[in-house]
Amino acid sequence: MKLQINGQTRDCDVPPEMPLLWVLRDELGLTGTKFGCGIAACGACTVELNGVATRACVMPVGSVAGQAIRTIEGAPDRTVAALQAAWVQHQTPQCGYCQSGMILAAASLLRRSPQPSDADIDAAITNLCRCGTYQRIRAAIHTAAQALQGSRA
Numbered sequence: 001m002k003l004q005i006n007g008q009t010r011d012c013d014v015p016p017e018m019p020l021l022w023v024l025r026d027e028l029g030l031t032g033t034k035f036g037c038g039i040a041a042c043g044a045c046t047v048e049l050n051g052v053a054t055r056a057c058v059m060p061v062g063s064v065a066g067q068a069i070r071t072i073e074g075a076p077d078r079t080v081a082a083l084q085a086a087w088v089q090h091q092t093p094q095c096g097y098c099q100s101g102m103i104l105a106a107a108s109l110l111r112r113s114p115q116p117s118d119a120d121i122d123a124a125i126t127n128l129c130r131c132g133t134y135q136r137i138r139a140a141i142h143t144a145a146q147a148l149q150g151s152r153a
């Protein structure tokens with residue numbers, strides 16, 4: 001089947017029921033997307049599917065053929081670039097394991113809600129961080145939102 005990943009068409013000879021996460025990591029070598037729980041609970045495996053945060057560990061690859069998939073390895077668009085800059089500014093990661101999923105969950109949030117409140121962030125980003133970086137993630141999202149608003153003006 002053909003997958004659209006980070007703007008490129010990738011051919012994969014895999015069973016359609018295989019989780020997208022397995023295909024990304026084991027077939028395509030895109031290991032920036034992490035395995036945490038395998039049951040859609042932690043968000044470590046978050047990718048964007050047509051701009052919407054999606055947990056790849058429970059997504060059969062056959063159901064996303066031809067749809068736009070973004071992983072953390074993709075060339076950053078302005079939203080992801082603003083988030084990455086804010087992540088650096090706030091020194092957000094600790095161990096880093098959850099952070100690629102966090103950034104893509106944050107990107108999905110900013111695409112639909114350009115100036116989210118703390119409550120919006122908490123409601124939208126249910127990813128888990130065992131290092132407890134939630135405060136810095138929240139601050140970085142606000143910084144990115146302000147930067148994007150400024151660059152729109």
Ligand code: FES
Nearest residue numbers: 036037042043057
């Ligand atoms: S590995 Fe997918 S949600 Fe935890």
Ligand code: FES
Nearest residue numbers: 095096129130131
């Ligand atoms: S930075 Fe370590 S799990 Fe989030």
